[in-house]
Amino acid sequence: MHDLLQIGGITDAMRERLEAVFTIHRLSDGDYPADKITHVATNGHDGIPADVMAALPNLKMISCYGVGYDAIDTKAAAERGILVTHTPDVLNAEVASTTILLMLASYRNFLADEAHARSGAWENGGAPLSRSADNRKVGILGLGRIGQAIASKLKAFDAEIHYHTRNKRDVPYTYHASLTDMAQAVEVLICITPGGPSTHHIVNTEVMDALGPEGRLINVSRGSVVDEPAMVSALQDGRLGYAALDVFEAEPKIPDALKTMPNVVLLPHVGSATHETRAAMGGLVVDNLLEHLGKGKVLTPVPETAHLNA
Numbered sequence: 001m002h003d004l005l006q007i008g009g010i011t012d013a014m015r016e017r018l019e020a021v022f023t024i025h026r027l028s029d030g031d032y033p034a035d036k037i038t039h040v041a042t043n044g045h046d047g048i049p050a051d052v053m054a055a056l057p058n059l060k061m062i063s064c065y066g067v068g069y070d071a072i073d074t075k076a077a078a079e080r081g082i083l084v085t086h087t088p089d090v091l092n093a094e095v096a097s098t099t100i101l102l103m104l105a106s107y108r109n110f111l112a113d114e115a116h117a118r119s120g121a122w123e124n125g126g127a128p129l130s131r132s133a134d135n136r137k138v139g140i141l142g143l144g145r146i147g148q149a150i151a152s153k154l155k156a157f158d159a160e161i162h163y164h165t166r167n168k169r170d171v172p173y174t175y176h177a178s179l180t181d182m183a184q185a186v187e188v189l190i191c192i193t194p195g196g197p198s199t200h201h202i203v204n205t206e207v208m209d210a211l212g213p214e215g216r217l218i219n220v221s222r223g224s225v226v227d228e229p230a231m232v233s234a235l236q237d238g239r240l241g242y243a244a245l246d247v248f249e250a251e252p253k254i255p256d257a258l259k260t261m262p263n264v265v266l267l268p269h270v271g272s273a274t275h276e277t278r279a280a281m282g283g284l285v286v287d288n289l290l291e292h293l294g295k296g297k298v299l300t301p302v303p304e305t306a307h308l309n310a
């Protein structure tokens, strides 16, 4: 048996497969044989604390449940020859569906209308008109695996797609080298970049002011991508029209000011949270660990450690 450190939760299906080859130790139990741990199973939210990684001298691999891995110091891992894996692709369609859900909720006043019907208020008067979600100009910040899945689903709504990334791609969408210029040109801004230092607060006051009083900001990436206090001010001042958010800077804490605003939709980071997609993600976390045990290689390394996967 090998020794695995579990950080955060795992599903029963994952546990069953892992227990066949690993003795599982939980970080939350506090008591684990640090020098015997060769593998870590964690998730994108918890990552691995720097002091924990430093205290595992024989660590060979970290398998992360989630596509975002900004809570793992991959540079430190690479320097020590530790492979890090994540779960790309298997959640593209789900996160894209969540994004569409947020966009529809923001334009079609879905939540208020549903509450109106449920409360019986309809009997005393009709519901106010909402705004159409069709034929919108949509800017996607980060046109990677998930961003492209979002663009595909938006075709059903006849959206005009714009995008901003650091590198222009060979796609039939309008590229903007400047995020502010894109925000100026569109009605909806969808954030779907990785988190981490390179995207920290790139959606700032200037970008939100460019999006404007009718603009919709949708964040399904990481809370850190948007300057949250600046967003709250922009919404309060009417400089930004609407925010539809699945992620927040200090999850699971949501700023109180947002909770009482009518021009906001809030979700508890459920972009990929369906039974089907979470099962696929959990399966890939375990597949990577077993592949590493069996062959010394992994299926889906993060780019920063891909060179170790030889």
Ligand code: A2R
Binding pocket: 067, 068, 069, 088, 089, 095, 141, 142, 143, 144, 145, 146, 147, 164, 165, 166, 167, 168, 192, 193, 194, 195, 198, 199, 220, 221, 222
């Ligand atoms: O910039 P590029 O050409 O490397 O394009 C990537 C873009 N991106 C950025 N765009 C603007 N400014 C940046 N500083 C920046 N950093 C990265 O984000 C690429 O188009 C996109 C990331 O795509 P993928 O690596 O394929 O990630 P995926 O699977 O779409 O997931 C995105 C994120 C995850 O990292 C989680 O945080 C979240 O979605 O669930």
